[in-house]
Amino acid sequence: MDRRGSLATCMLCMVSLMSQDTSGWQCGADVYSNYQMMLRAHTFKTIKARPGTSDCRQACNADTRCQSYNMVMFRGICELNNRTKDARPDDFIKNKDRYYITKAYYRVPLGSIPELPADSCEEILASEGEKAVSGSYWLHFNRSGNSLLTHCNMGMRDIDECEDNLHDCHSNATCKKTNGSYFCACKPGFGGDGKNECEDLDECTEGSHGCHSNGTCENTAGSYNCTCKTGFSGDECVEYRELNDARRKVTYAAVRPYKCDDSIIPGWYRMVEPAGKRIPTKCPGNTMCGTARPGWMNGVHPAVEDGVVSRKVCFSTRNSCCYKSLWIKVRSCGTFYVYYLRGIPNVCPESYCATD
Numbered sequence: 419m420d421r422r423g424s425l426a427t428c429m430l431c432m433v434s435l436m437s438q439d440t441s442g443w444q445c446g447a448d449v450y451s452n453y454q455m456m457l458r459a460h461t462f463k464t465i466k467a468r469p470g471t472s473d474c475r476q477a478c479n480a481d482t483r484c485q486s487y488n489m490v491m492f493r494g495i496c497e498l499n500n501r502t503k504d505a506r507p508d509d510f511i512k513n514k515d516r517y518y519i520t521k522a523y524y525r526v527p528l529g530s531i532p533e534l535p536a537d538s539c540e541e542i543l544a545s546e547g548e549k550a551v552s553g554s555y556w557l558h559f560n561r562s563g564n565s566l567l568t569h570c571n572m573g574m575r576d577i578d579e580c581e582d583n584l585h586d587c588h589s590n591a592t593c594k595k596t597n598g599s600y601f602c603a604c605k606p607g608f609g610g611d612g613k614n615e616c617e618d619l620d621e622c623t624e625g626s627h628g629c630h631s632n633g634t635c636e637n638t639a640g641s642y643n644c645t646c647k648t649g650f651s652g653d654e655c656v657e658y659r660e661l662n663d664a665r666r667k668v669t670y671a672a673v674r675p676y677k678c679d680d681s682i683i684p685g686w687y688r689m690v691e692p693a694g695k696r697i698p699t700k701c702p703g704n705t706m707c708g709t710a711r712p713g714w715m716n717g718v719h720p721a722v723e724d725g726v727v728s729r730k731v732c733f734s735t736r737n738s739c740c741y742k743s744l745w746i747k748v749r750s751c752g753t754f755y756v757y758y759l760r761g762i763p764n765v766c767p768e769s770y771c772a773t774d
């Protein structure tokens with residue numbers, strides 16, 4: 419090592435020790451091998467970082483998508499990456515102005531949350547190594563930017579027809595991987611076998627819409643829109659917000675960071691896919707619905723003629739199906755339900771569940 423090299427390594431040690439990166443504690447081989455290296459093509463955010471501070475590490479820790487970062491030396495810039503060098507060894511290249519660090523703490527495994535979908539099961543295996551077990555992971559669906567929960571068989575390498583575009587699903591259907599095979603399901607608002615046919619359902623003429631009798635139904639691709647007729651203002655069957663996060667589903671096992679509904683604006687809400695269609699009325703297992711203490715409705719759904727009714731939402735833990743509860747309002751709008759919800763006070767993580 420020449421003098422400049424050892425000086426730079428030494429400076430790097432100091433920077434790393436100051437910012438307390440784990441890699442810094444093993445100062446020497448580990449940091450040195452990442453010095454004058456970078457991960458290219460996976461930067462999702464570039465930030466300013468004051469030299470000698472932990473700005474970069476803190477920014478990376480604060481963003482669940484962040485897997486690693488490149489420090490641009492002497493320029494006070496840091497690049498947050500959504501992959502590690504292990505996931506993409508081909509993109510781990512020499513660069514004399516940078517050094518590379520894998521996120522040490524709080525790194526979310528690739529593909530474990532919808533915000534961080536992997537490109538393939540193989541990529542998860544490369545990224546997580548032996549920690550990658552067979553199970554459900556979020557993958558890019560058809561590289562369109564949407565992510566889809568998919569089973570990865572980490573033991574026997576099983577081809578993924580959906581991910582590899584080897585399927586023959588209709589373009590208005592979703593390909594879903596099963597063990598050893600796949601199936602096609604028309605997207606919500608479309609009807610058919612998923613392969614040869616997925617016709618747009620006209621909810622307005624079929625009368626399956628939930629628009630108010632003083633509202634107007636307008637068919638849209640895959641869904642429908644309700645608007646109030648002139649002279650009428652909305653009610654909760656017309657004016658509601660939608661909750662559609664797939665992690666709400668009662669079958670979705672929670673992974674950190676857990677969902678927390680502490681900041682829901684009080685108002686009327688409708689559960690829609692991919693979350694589900696309604697709040698479940700049975701106690702879900704704890705840590706389902708993307709949260710540690712899922713909320714379910716302890717009571718039956720009302721009929722249209724019941725109007726607005728009050729119901730209790732229970733939050734379940736490992737030991738109790740109702741360790742705490744709060745009151746909500748529910749109304750049947752014919753083909754769907756709306757719920758008057760508000761933020762769940764005090765302790766996170768608790769959140770309202772959805773089911774089909």
Ligand SMILES: *[C@@H]1O[C@H](CO)[C@@H](O)[C@H](O)[C@H]1NC(C)=O
Binds near residue numbers: 460462483500533534
């Ligand atoms: C990851 O970063 C790349 C850019 O490097 C970007 O195109 C991609 O959308 C990012 N993925 C996610 C899930 O943010």
Ligand SMILES: *[C@@H]1O[C@H](CO)[C@@H](O)[C@H](O)[C@H]1NC(C)=O
Binds near residue numbers: 583587589
């Ligand atoms: C998937 O992508 C291919 C092009 O890569 C496209 O032809 C096909 O229609 C897409 N399938 C779906 C279901 O979006």
Ligand SMILES: *[C@@H]1O[C@H](CO)[C@@H](O)[C@H](O)[C@H]1NC(C)=O
Binds near residue numbers: 552598
């Ligand atoms: C997938 O199918 C194989 C063969 O039938 C079986 O041995 C394996 O346990 C299955 N894996 C899962 C996750 O169901």
Ligand SMILES: *[C@@H]1O[C@H](CO)[C@@H](O)[C@H](O)[C@H]1NC(C)=O
Binds near residue numbers: 631632
């Ligand atoms: C629709 O508007 C009419 C006229 O104002 C009113 O009598 C009727 O009750 C409204 N329907 C509903 C379901 O509110």
Ligand SMILES: *[C@@H]1O[C@H](CO)[C@@H](O)[C@H](O)[C@H]1NC(C)=O
Binds near residue numbers: 589590639
């Ligand atoms: C899929 O749905 C869109 C929106 O309704 C429609 O324009 C398109 O023609 C459909 N694709 C096929 C192949 O039917």
Ligand SMILES: *[C@@H]1O[C@H](CO)[C@@H](O)[C@H](O)[C@H]1NC(C)=O
Binds near residue numbers: 638639643645
């Ligand atoms: C539904 O109605 C809203 C409000 O008028 C409008 O912004 C939106 O574009 C409509 N959606 C479709 C798909 O027509």
